[in-house]
Amino acid sequence: MPRPQPRFPEPDTQPFWEATKNHELKYQVCTACSKVVFFPRRHCNHCGSVETEWRTSKGEGTVYTYSVVRLNRHPAFRDLGAYAVAYIDLDEGFRILSNVIGVADPLMDVKIGMRVRVKWEDQESSISLPLFEPA
Ligand SMILES: [Zn+2]
Structure with missing residues (x-):
């Protein structure tokens, strides 16, 4: 079973998801006040x-905080074992909720402040999910 997927049409986030098909992590910048806008939306949440x-992020950042899910009964996650759910601060100035993957033991190997980079997980629906691995 796949992970839960966005449903389209989705006017605010569709450009973000379209870009994931090319493994591009997109974010918005307000041209009026120059602040970063994320998650994607129609208006600047600052002004x-x-x-x-x-704009396209380089996909590099640091773990702001995280938690480890030890058991998830949802069919898409139940066979994963323990996994890390983390807020990632991208170097361009936005924060995304994602997973840290590619570690032997998420309870021991994920740390606040650790450097991570995006690792795309292609989905059957053709979008790709921006997950993160140690840099
Ligand atoms: Zn603005």
């Missing part, structure tokens, strides 16, 4: 302007 532009 209310609807003038935003899309």
Whole structure:
């Protein structure tokens, strides 16, 4: 069973998900106040302007905080064993909720402040999920 997927049409986040098909992590910057806007939306959450532009992140950042899920009964997750759910601070100035993968033991190997980079997980639905691994 696949992970839960976004449902389309989804006007605010569709450009973000379309870009994931090319393994591009997109975010918005407000052209009125120059602040980063994330998660994707129609207006700037700082000043209310609807003038935003899309940029592509390098996909590198640090773990802001995390938790380890030891048991998830959802069919998409139940065979994973323990896994890390983390807020990642991207170097461009936005925070995303994701997973830290590629560690032997998420209870021991994930640390606040550790450097991570995006690792794409392609989905059958053709979108890709931005997960993160140690850099
Ligand atoms: Zn703004």
